[in-house]
Amino acid sequence: MSVITLEQLIKWRREFHQYPEIGWSEFLTTAKIVDQLRGLNLEVKVGTDVINPEYAFGRQRSIVDKGLEIARKHNVSEELLQEMQELTGCVAIFDSGKAGPTVALRFDIDCVGVTESTADDHRPKNDNFSSCHPGEMHACGHDGHISIGLAVANWLVDNKDKLTGKVKLLFQPAEEGVRGARAMAESGIVDDVDYFLGSHLGFIANSGEIVINPTHFLCTTKLDFRFKGVPSHAGAEPELGLNALAGACHASTQMLGISRHGKGMSRINIGVLKAGEGRNVTPAYAEMQVEVRGENEDINRFMSENAIRMAEGSAHSFKLEMESEVMGEAVDLTNDQQLIDILTNVVNQHTELTGIATRPFGGSEDATILAKRVQRCGGKSLYFVVGADRTAGHHQSKFDFDEKEMLTAYNLYTGCLTSLL
Ligand SMILES: [Zn+2]
Numbered sequence: 001m002s003v004i005t006l007e008q009l010i011k012w013r014r015e016f017h018q019y020p021e022i023g024w025s026e027f028l029t030t031a032k033i034v035d036q037l038r039g040l041n042l043e044v045k046v047g048t049d050v051i052n053p054e055y056a057f058g059r060q061r062s063i064v065d066k067g068l069e070i071a072r073k074h075n076v077s078e079e080l081l082q083e084m085q086e087l088t089g090c091v092a093i094f095d096s097g098k099a100g101p102t103v104a105l106r107f108d109i110d111c112v113g114v115t116e117s118t119a120d121d122h123r124p125k126n127d128n129f130s131s132c133h134p135g136e137m138h139a140c141g142h143d144g145h146i147s148i149g150l151a152v153a154n155w156l157v158d159n160k161d162k163l164t165g166k167v168k169l170l171f172q173p174a175e176e177g178v179r180g181a182r183a184m185a186e187s188g189i190v191d192d193v194d195y196f197l198g199s200h201l202g203f204i205a206n207s208g209e210i211v212i213n214p215t216h217f218l219c220t221t222k223l224d225f226r227f228k229g230v231p232s233h234a235g236a237e238p239e240l241g242l243n244a245l246a247g248a249c250h251a252s253t254q255m256l257g258i259s260r261h262g263k264g265m266s267r268i269n270i271g272v273l274k275a276g277e278g279r280n281v282t283p284a285y286a287e288m289q290v291e292v293r294g295e296n297e298d299i300n301r302f303m304s305e306n307a308i309r310m311a312e313g314s315a316h317s318f319k320l321e322m323e324s325e326v327m328g329e330a331v332d333l334t335n336d337q338q339l340i341d342i343l344t345n346v347v348n349q350h351t352e353l354t355g356i357a358t359r360p361f362g363g364s365e366d367a368t369i370l371a372k373r374v375q376r377c378g379g380k381s382l383y384f385v386v387g388a389d390r391t392a393g394h395h396q397s398k399f400d401f402d403e404k405e406m407l408t409a410y411n412l413y414t415g416c417l418t419s420l421l
Contacts, residue, residue: 004151009406012147014129019074020111020138023174024059025067026088029109029146031076033171036150037092040157042169044092045189047085050170052186056087057179057222058327070133089173089180091189093166094156096421100165101194103420104374105413106367107149108175112139117397124400139399141201141388144406146171151410156417163421168193170370177222178328181366185373195339195420196374196381198367199409203394205387207402209354210347210412213340214385216360217368218267219300220293222328225251225311228321231277231284241282242319245275248286251314255290258306264295266303289327293364296332330364333371339382339416346415353408361385386412 021029030046037044053059064086071081089109116124116131116139124130131137149169156167168189174180190196205211227248232241252270260266268290275286292307294300308324315322347355371381388405392398 004154004410006404006407009147009151009410010403012150013143013403013406014127016143016146017124017129017138018132020131020133020136020143021067021070022063022113022136023110023176023179024056024088025063026109026173027067027071027081027084028074028076030084030088030090030171030173031071031080033109033146033150034080034090037090037153037169040153042092042094042153042157044090046083046090047087048187050091050187050189051087051089051173051183053087053183055183055186057182057329058174058177089184090171092153092169094153094169095166096160096163098164100421102166102168102192103195103197103417104168104170104190104193104370105149105152106170106172106196106198106370107145108142108172108180108367109146110142110174110176110180111136112176112395114139114395114397119398122398122400123391137397139396140176140394141401142175144201144401144403148406148409148413152413155414163417165421167417167421175366178220178330178364178366181369182329185370190370190374191377193374193377194379196371196379197339197413197416198371198383199386200365201386201405201409202388202390202401203385204359204361205356205385207387207389207405208352209356209387211356211359211385211387212343212347213335213358214361214383215358216362217330217333218265218293218295218362218364219297219331220291220329220364221300221304221326223290223292223304223307224325224327225288225290226323227286227315229282229284229318232282234280234282238282242284243282244286244318244320245283247314247318247320247322248273248275248288250317251311252288254310254314255307258303261294261299261302264299266295266299267293268303268307328366329369330366331368331372333368333381333383335382336375336380339380342416342419343382343384343412346412346419349415350411
């Protein structure tokens with residue numbers, strides 16, 4: 001293919017929009033991406049070459065099975081499914097054949113657990129590309145991100161003789177809940193990368209605006225705690241029971257009392273506490289879903305260590321078994337000046353765009369884990385925001401974005417690659 005058009009980007013985006021898949025179930029999505037990339041004669045890695053399953057946070061068997069079933073229904077080949085080893089996501093490797101740096105670009109591919117709006121003024125409904133999967137929707141724009149990645153892949157192949165070095169296109173699963181990046185990082189796939197670039201559509205900027213150097217990415221750890229006690233008749237033999245609900249409640253109130261941190265922002269939220277079976281039974285099971293955040297890794301660690309210790313202490317007090325599981329994590333990020341300068345130059349070449357030097361991101365994004373891994377290995381990283389008007393906030397059932405900004409993102413990526421390679 002030559003010259004990527006907006007029409008092509010929209011076609012891809014709407015196709016992915018129809019078949020959204022939540023984190024770790026993106027087998028059909030991955031298969032479609034792999035087919036396209038291999039069709040371009042790019043080397044494509046899947047399975048444990050790109051995902052370390054030990055770090056695949058919150059990857060439940062039922063979600064994997066559901067994704068596999070959908071893939072088979074859509075005739076994804078058994079050969080490819082076997083190659084994927086029940087792991088989603090893929091990495092394409094473009095090699096110019098000439099010496100030069102290695103650049104990684106990251107695109108997330110999963111959807112949100114939201115049912116898409118059927119309102120008459122919702123474009124996906126009107127234009128017939130609504131989600132075919134109830135309870136799942138591309139409500140964050142990752143369908144756009146995939147399309148941008150495919151467009152860049154085509155551009156690389158078309159411009160091979162003008163380029164040097166290598167490019168790794170990372171199609172990362174399970175960004176929602178900040179679960180997938182660590183597993184990809186722990187595969188070692190970015191350890192030889194000199195430059196890392198990632199971005200998001202929309203979010204903190206509108207169409208035509210580019211936030212070149214967003215700041216204030218919050219570190220976060222998502223934790224699940226499960227308390228196990230012993231049930232008993234609450235009237236006749238309460239002394240034989242071990243009360244998991246009491247343990248979880250005590251842990252909750254203690255966690256909400258973790259002291260503030262003097263060196264920066266911190267957060268804790270106990271979003272879910274489920275326990276008990278019936279009024280007259282000693283509750284033998286309790287589950288807590290907790291998240292902590294911090295302005296930097298030290299503060300975040302302070303929060304998570306305190307939360308874990310309190311859960312352990314409370315379990316001990318009530319003689320309960322307790323297990324904790326990390327369900328996701330993201331870190332902070334300081335963008336590198338060299339890449340800020342390169343992107344600034346590219347943005348300035350497009351008079352229709354407004355470059356915003358900096359703006360607080362204020363949320364968490366697990367691309368930071370890959371970006372920081374690259375920095376720790378001696379490379380440079382940048383995460384930026386490509387503004388796009390939205391019809392509703394991210395993760396809402398009426399979310400839709402200004403599709404033309406996919407072309408903007410494509411132009412920025414290819415502009416940066418031209419500078420770097
Ligand atoms: Zn997102």
